[in-house]
Amino acid sequence: MSISKLVFPPLSYTGWGSLQNLVPEIEKYQVKKILVVTDPVLAQIGLVDRVTEPLKENGYEVTLYTEVIPEPPLEVGEKLVSFTREGEFDMIVGVGGGSALDLAKLAAVMADHEGPAADYLNLSGTKKIEKKGLPKILIPTTSGTGSEVTNISVLSLETTKDVVTHDHLLADVAIVDPELTLSVPARVTAATGIDALTHAVEAYVSVNASLTTDGLALQAIRLISRSLRKAVEDGSDKQARIDMSNGSYIAGLAFFNAGVAGVHALAYPLGGQFHLAHGESNAVLLPYVMGYIRKSCQTRMANILNALGGNSDFLSDEEASYRCVEELERLVKDVGIPATLSEFNIPDSALESLTQDGAKQKRLLSRSPLPLEEKDIREIYKAAFK
Template sequence: MQQGSMLIFPPRSFVGRGAAARLAEEVRRYEAERVLLIADPVLAKLGVTERLAEPIRQGGARLDVFAEIEPEPSLALAERLVAYTREGRYDLVVGLGGGSALDLAKLAAVLSAHDGAVADYLNLTGHRRIERRGLPKLLVPTTSGTGSEVTNIAVLSLAQTKDVVVHEYLSADAAIVDAELTVSVPPRVTAATGIDAMTHAIEAYLSVHASPTSDALALHAVRLAGRSIRRAVRDGSDIAAREDMSQASYIAGLAFFNAGVAGVHALAYPLGGQFHVPHGEANAALLPYVMARIAPACGGRMGDLLRALQGDGADPAPAAAASAAEAAAGAEGAAGAGGAADAFVAALHELTRDVGLPASLRDYGIGASHLDALTEDAGRQTRLLARSPLALARADIHAIYTAAWQGRA
């Protein structure tokens, strides 16, 4: 008999425009005297860090800012930050920024209360286990994509690939999601993080661990992102589009936290580790090709995703509208699930093109000679690959990389 699904949600979430004003109040709830704010450096230049820090200081807390964050953060940076947090004897950690800042804030809060190095707790090679909750952590995303504010995972870049630290204690004590903090994000980052959020929702819906609850979350996230991602990329000041993307990112995070992601992420990690391709862009480059490969196992559910992606209120580019309509009609025709899957893959190719992201691995300077090494590293991501609705053997992984390297004709 199939067992019921276990569902996990963060203890507290504040979601919507203006939610960032709740941060100082949340800090006061913990009666924290020493607060460490871990923030993306660009936020300091924009004045966002100080705008959120000042009410915390006015509440009586001493606040230090650590802003030496890098994209796709390295293990070395995580080690340095955890040591810094131990030495500072802080009472609470705030993470402010994209997924890198939030993941590092999780590690700083939890591993500063543990012995050993961060490397000791890595999923693939570590030998220690997390045993203590560590410091309270409040996570405030300023991009719409990673969902890190509602997950129990932190991702780090290694020499050739990526690895993670995973534990329930990495979950935020409170998530604060405010679309107004995302308005200044540039178009390419908006596109990459938006596709990242959509990938989370798509993979959660197709995961072998999907449930009715995660399905509902995933489909609504795709619906929100599908109708607004192009608008958010075209005009970052479109606050309605930003709100949709912010909500989509949060909801997709809840979906994949409960159902998991799979093949796209397994293959994206080596692109980040070996070639420093930003995570959202790596997902975008691989998403259509992974979907095409696994379609025989989940074509019907891809039809559901297609309808959500092209639902009422979606905003495809004019050139894409006719072909999208044709694809949708084909999906409903005699071809059935196979037609729906083909139409869904085509829609993903169009979306990547419309938001201006590279269409092939060659665009990142990756040569065909590197595909074997990428395949070997991706094959080690067994935690992710186990959730795929179609088992991906080495030959499948290599074929996906090859297709993504060649690009769509």
């Protein structure tokens, strides 16, 4: 019998209108100076006011930081870390997609550490995180990354991505209010939605999957597959936004505990070298990676097919696993994401550098049910170029 270690953030609120819990939660902390970390788009469209206004009305001293950019480079993270250290804040509230949430939690922990954040990176860092840092509340405005419930902060480096990861990066409170996602444009809805789907699929076939993560992952796949197309087509579809928000949240809980694998390992270099959005990188690779590892997890892929709304009843596991890959391809296509790397204007001359960087992601690759070595990674990228 195997033993599963499961870690969940201490407190989450989910559901339409759950943002109303923000002020009552903050009141439980002895804080006065709050740093709200977001990106310029959310400031411009006024979405972040939904967070800052109630704080100001309740007498908190609020500083708004809006310099987060998508797929944040390490330097952008370092700048926020310096700003946080100088500002002597009591708490950080992150509001936004994964980019803003990742930097908010990084800054909260780094406030209590010395030296650049680069020293704490997983692949190239030399120092260990030891202290919890400032209390942090994370409020996602996309349905995708699950960053509000993971202990990971992803940073873009010159040619790939790396992470700072430690349980101290977990949110003290996550508030997952689907109402905040109504304004997400169709293209971002599609990319972030497939990102959440990828989390669930990779967690379900991970070598570290457990009974708990299986339940979360399959339910996330059901919610996402029934509502992603609708959310992309009509962003004001309330039920579709609720399903996507819940799906993304529980997919986050699943992958944080079971891990993601090959799709993410190969997606990171696409983000690093070609600045493809994280969700789009995952989306374009998902069918190719699942097609490649299919043989190692056919029964699980039959279960995924059923969760995607297909029916494996009269199929062998092998047949069902092929159908599963087709269903994934169809969903990616239906939400308007190109099916090949070439359609993203990535030149096939990049095959070797992508392969080299993908192979470095040993932490991610170790969760794949089919061990993926350099030659396998090259084959998958090759197929994705065609």
